[in-house]
Amino acid sequence: MTPALSAFIIVLTSLNIAGAVWLMLSMRKRSGEEPGPSSETTGHVWDGDLGEYNNPLPRWWLWLFFISVAFAIAYLFLYPGLGNYAGRLGWSSVGQHQEQQRVSATQAEQLLAHFAGKSVAELRNDPAALVIGRNLFANNCAVCHGSDGHGNPGFPNLSDQDWLYGGTPEQLEATIAGGRSGMMIPWQVALGNDGVENVMAYVLSLSGRSVPAGDVAAGKQLFATNCVACHGEDGKGNQAIGAPNLTDHTWLYGGSVDAVRASIANGRQGQMPAQLERLGPQRVKLLAAYVLSLGAGGSSGAAAR
Ligand code: HEC
Numbered sequence: 001m002t003p004a005l006s007a008f009i010i011v012l013t014s015l016n017i018a019g020a021v022w023l024m025l026s027m028r029k030r031s032g033e034e035p036g037p038s039s040e041t042t043g044h045v046w047d048g049d050l051g052e053y054n055n056p057l058p059r060w061w062l063w064l065f066f067i068s069v070a071f072a073i074a075y076l077f078l079y080p081g082l083g084n085y086a087g088r089l090g091w092s093s094v095g096q097h098q099e100q101q102r103v104s105a106t107q108a109e110q111l112l113a114h115f116a117g118k119s120v121a122e123l124r125n126d127p128a129a130l131v132i133g134r135n136l137f138a139n140n141c142a143v144c145h146g147s148d149g150h151g152n153p154g155f156p157n158l159s160d161q162d163w164l165y166g167g168t169p170e171q172l173e174a175t176i177a178g179g180r181s182g183m184m185i186p187w188q189v190a191l192g193n194d195g196v197e198n199v200m201a202y203v204l205s206l207s208g209r210s211v212p213a214g215d216v217a218a219g220k221q222l223f224a225t226n227c228v229a230c231h232g233e234d235g236k237g238n239q240a241i242g243a244p245n246l247t248d249h250t251w252l253y254g255g256s257v258d259a260v261r262a263s264i265a266n267g268r269q270g271q272m273p274a275q276l277e278r279l280g281p282q283r284v285k286l287l288a289a290y291v292l293s294l295g296a297g298g299s300s301g302a303a304a305r
């Protein structure tokens, strides 16, 4: 706050308090009189004979005013309120917030210390750990993977048994800690329209589907030259680089003809953000354990419907 604004606020506040005190004193002068038929009226008359007395404020009311003013003065002396004056107690909302943060961080550390030294596999069988894992998931992961971990187009389903990067405790921990980036190159320019249609027809045939357009045999050729390096000879994918299995009915980006064509023609770059620095190793383990427990339901289905 600039000194001028601070001075303005101090003057304005002081004038207000002085005004309130003056009002109080001027009311007190007349407070001896008792209301009665002879008392002064305001002169307002309703319904012919309904008047209004102009009596002084009752004493208790005046005292309330008095106490409020005294409270205001004491408050402004102790707490920040008068321009740049910080108050005798040195209290600030930022300080209070930091203190509360410190307390809750200490409590969280104590809670987490309980699970220190346990492996992901052990945590997965510890109901108390899974409860914390579920809360962490709701706060940090649900925006992308859905509150139940079922995923969305582009964000994998974590509750099935189908893993881009592997579903062992170690692989899950590595995925969550370090993040992952999927890299599917765009093929439109290299293969042209016909090439994309043909290779798409072949890709769909891997999961038993057929499309009217596209030459599956020609597509198989293109797949062998361009795609097997990442998706494998049989199209079953490669977890080391997160290349999806193309032979199942689980599609990361949707299994409609348009979605698969778009994946091939334009490429895809899925980004799983790294969590280790944000959350620390203990929370990453709890999350890995929780994700592991999601798969236990055994529901295998389309990642992206
Ligand atoms: C900003 C969105 C986003 C957030 C937040 C996010 N993820 Fe992911 N996650 C992704 C994407 C996208 C992928 C797929 C990466 C790819 O396509 O290669 C992914 C992949 C994964 C995988 C690998 C799945 C597999 O099939 O191998 C796991 C496990 C995972 N996330 C867990 C988590 C957990 C646990 C959290 C919370 C700490 C989290 N994610 C937060 C976007 C997100």
Ligand code: HEC
Pocket (backbone or CB within 6 Å): 181, 182, 183, 184, 185, 187, 199, 200, 203, 222, 223, 226, 227, 228, 229, 230, 231, 241, 242, 243, 244, 246, 250, 251, 252, 253, 254, 260, 263, 264, 268, 269, 270, 271
């Ligand atoms: C450099 C490795 C690489 C090559 C080469 C490659 N892909 Fe991919 N592909 C990937 C990766 C990685 C993903 C997952 C991208 C992501 O996670 O965002 C992917 C995703 C896809 C998808 C989407 C799958 C889904 O579940 O939605 C299709 C379809 C696909 N690739 C087809 C092909 C075809 C056809 C070719 C050859 C013309 C090809 N890919 C070549 C790495 C590759």
